[in-house]
Amino acid sequence: IISLSNLLDNAIKYTPAGGTVSVILEEGAEEISFRVSDTGAGIPTRExxxxxxxxxxVDKARSHESGSTGLGLSIAKHVVEKHGGRIEVKSFLGKGSTFTIHLPKNTQP
Incomplete structure (x- = not known):
């Protein structure tokens, strides 16, 4: 939950008024995926x-204004990996970002 919360917090924080934030849950045969997308500024490819x-x-000046410490995504990735999952990002400047958490299904009874 903390990883999804961190992604959602970032999406809301960096999407301007009138923009869109969406969360989609997908269930596959072996994993569950949570996708958080926004219509924010996007992240430069080099970053x-x-x-x-x-x-x-990414944006040092704006991060200080928002109180960001730069730990949210690091924590999200760490938690996801501890549960045997992975986290991916796709981002396009001026169009927004999509973060996807993939977690294996629990196969134990």
């Missing part, structure tokens, strides 16, 4: 490899 690093912030 994408670093966004899951602790304390890394």
């Amino acid at each position: 994408l490899p670093r966004i899951f690093e602790r304390f890394y912030r």
Whole structure:
């Protein structure tokens, strides 16, 4: 839940008024996926490899205004991986971002 909450908080925080934030749950044969999409500013391609690093912030000036510490995505990734999952991001400048959490289904009774 904390990982999904972090992604949703970021989507809301960085999507301007009148924009859209959506959450989609998909169930596959072996995994469950949570997709959080927004119509925010997007993340520059050169920044994408670093966004899951602790304390890394894409927009340093705006992050200080919002009180961001740069830990949310790092925590989200860590928690997802501890549960045997993975997290992916697709982002386009001026169009927004989509983060997807993939978690394996629990096969134990």
